Structures are given as structure tokens and as C-alpha cells.
Amino acid sequence: MRKALLMTLAMVLCASAAFAADGAAPAAVGPVAAWATAMGMGIAAGLCGIGQGLGLKAACEGTARNPEAGGKITVTLILGLAFIESLSIYALVVNLILLFVKPLGA
């Protein structure tokens, strides 16, 4: 299953580069950058979502076990969520740079 998924991914990525290579050389960067942007944002959002979910799960469990510590747990949760969300926002900015600023060419 995993092997098939990786092979499909590799074929899709190679195909876009191969199709792009038919045109002028600098134009090849465009579609690859678009793929990279989409995949980068997807991976970042997915992993940050898992991280935030785990953090929230632990905070809810901790508060349920010890309601008196709820305040401290909530502040720690806010800090953790802010750290994780900053990562996804950084990923968004980097992906937007790839998409709009085009540091790799047109």
C-alpha cells in the first residue's frame, strides 16, 4: 500500500516535470513549484493538525483528571497551540513565496 502510494506520487511529480520540459527551460519550474506548494501546505497542515489534536487531547485528559490544575494546563495548551500554529503559518508563507515571489524562476 505504502509502496504503491509512493510510486504514484513519484510518477505524478515526474510527469509534471516532463510535460513542463517540453516548453522553454525556465517554464519547467512553474508547475513543479505549484506541486511543491500544494504538497508542502498539505503536509504542513496535516502534521500541525495531528500535533494540535494530540496537545488538546492531553490537555482535556489532564483537566478531567485534575480539574484544579485546569488553569495552568490551559495556559500551557495555548503556548503549545501557538507554537504549532506558527509552524503552519511559516509553511504557508514559504509556500506563498514559492507561488508568488517565484525565487526558483518564472
Next chain:
Amino acid sequence: MLKTLVQRIDALLFRRGFALADARKLMRNQILLSSGCTAAAILATGFSNWGFSFAAGALIIGFNFWWLSKAAQELVRVKHGAMFTLLTLFYGRLALTAVAIAGLVGWAGASVYGLLAGLSTVLANAVLWSVLQIWHKAPVAGDGKEA
């Protein structure tokens, strides 16, 4: 003067639903840090694109942090029926952030480094908060004669 400002911000945050004292302090520090850094960045760079990009980044991340703090406080003690509103607000905030950053980078021609520096104010605030917490909790080194 700073004390009065801090008290006013605290009162405003309390009215806006920041019931936890530590969460209120965290948000207040974020407001003060981002305001101070924004003013310094704009003045130091002579009202340049970098300074305004920094201001935009700090504003976006401040808005984000405000809603994140409120959502986290509500999430830990979810009231019946409030889940849908909370989720809508959470994803609406993320969508607004994405649209704002896309607009700034893609169309407004904002300085990316300035924007990233502005977005990092929340990380600076969180790191500062953690360091201060560790600092306050650190045991005082004894001379070994206590035992």
C-alpha cells in the same frame, strides 16, 4: 503610566472573556510586545516597506493569538452546543489569516522578511514567557548546609 496601561489592557481582556489570569497576562504581553516592536520597526526603518510588513505580520499574528487563546480556554471547558460556533470561529480565523497573508505576499508586494519577523512576535512572546516561568520556578542554590 505603564501600570495604568497594563491595568486598562487587563480590564479590557477580562471583559472580552479572558477569565484565566495567566492567559490574560500572556495576551497582554503579546499586545505590548507587538505594539512596541512595531513602533520601533516602523521608526527605525524610516516608514519603509519592511516596517509596514512587520506591522502587518504582528497584527495578523496578534489577531490569531487572540482567537487561539479564547478558543483554547473554551475548548477545555466546552459548553453544550458551543462546539459548532467554536469550530466555525477556529477555521474562519485560519481562512482569514491565509487570505490576508496571500494578499500581502501575492498582491500588496510586502517584504517577506518583514512579514516573517512580524509573525515571529508570538514565538518571541511564548519563549519569553517560558523562560520567565523557568526563571521564577528555579530553586535557589543552597550552600549545602540545609540538610
